Amino acid sequence: MESLTNRSKMVSNKKMTFLEKLYLPAIFGGMLITIKHLFRKSNTIKYPEEQRVFAPVYRGQHVLKRDEQGRENCTACGLCAVACPAEAITMIAAEREKGEEHLYREEKYAEKYEINMLRCIFCGLCEEACPKEAIFLTDRIVPSNLQRGEFIYGKDKLVEDVNDRVDISLRQLTGKRKEK
């Protein structure tokens, strides 16, 4: 029978030679190999002093983006909630009032938008489903917490600050989105 790769070795059932039966030469050979590792550099990255380099497509914490005028993009259409395989996203929609044109882009907006970070599997399907380019996954890591309740992120943690925008240009350039 043909083998798939050329790395397979035939198993031999030969009896052990006298030197092999002693075990000692093999043991000393093994110990020599192990002691060499004592003098090698370790591969450990000591978090949080050192951080590892993420790929441009790394999927971390979500962000709800605003447009150039500072208005929220999200219209609470619910496509991200439907797309989410872990059912982590919930939202309540509301109608935009007269004096709120500078806050929200369209007449419908998300009054309450919550992502349960413990259910989220960071797959990015919500980002792919969004028609308004509102939700993206950034390379920030979700910090640890001592209480379960604090893992349900509301709009205060997800919507980006007007003055301090989150840079997602690398995510927009990979995959299907074209630069406008």
Place this chain on the structure above:
Amino acid sequence: MNTEMFFEKLILVVVLFSVSLLIAMYSTYLERKVAAWLQDRVGPDRAGPFGILQPMADGAKMFFKEDFIPVNSDKWLFILAPGIAMFTALITGSVIPWGHNIVAFGRDISLQVADINIGILFILGFVSIGVYGIMIGGWASNNKYSLFAAIRASSQMISYELAMGIAVITVVLMSGSLSLRDIVDAQHGMSWFVFKQPLAFLIFFVCALAECNRAPFDLAECESELIGGYHTEYGSMKLGFFLFAEYINIFISAAVIAALFLGGYNFPGMDAFTGNTLALLGIGAFFAKIFLVIFIFMWIRWTLPRFRYDQLMHLGWKKLIPIALINLLITAIVIAFSEGWFN
């Protein structure tokens, strides 16, 4: 025994106890560090600088856990087992000579708590009683897996005690006395027994590994084989005692190996020193040898895979005992020749 002698021995016992505990504690830290270095990792380095306070953290964790006794277990035996393990581990340290006599406070203080003339036999005897700690722990747990593990561990330990004893007889033949002080004194300077009896050294080393239930002979307590082995049902400080007793056993076994084969507190060029300097340098040399042997124990653990139970028994009975006996025979014949018995 007058009060001065009493206090001298009392202080020596307290110092020895604390040193044993301290070294066993830092052996746990060193084990994790050496394991990490041999595996291209770093090991614990968060608790204190370089992770030095890690054993304190482990001890505190053990204290804070719930100390339960399983309902159907034999309550008094359950509590007794870790005690026996710890007791036999600590008491063997009392006959080991830690150095030459120190002159202090106008007295000649011997650094050996009890210089009995059957030293090495005492140690072998207490190592045998140590098997009880494991056996009772496994039985009292009322758990099939623990019992299995305890039976395997005790059969392993008694099998390897035989070869160990025969290797020790070889050393005793060479030094002429069972007292550890005399055995160490017979290895003055650089004439250590490891050069004259390499085979006995090897046999004793392998048997010491088996007695400490240490890889590659750790079938009794490894997680993948028998859940947790004989200490499955133990928690909190009782488990701490079992684990700690194992590390104290490692320390004492290393001390015995250093005393019997590596020359104890003797070092090359020791004739140039006298008095307290000689004693201190001797203590330093002894501990350096002990740490070397402990490092080799750990090195072997992280190199070799585990022995299967039947391979272990085969090695102990069918290989080590015949080799030890032949070694003993040859040594005896050579000594008889050199003493003129055949003239």
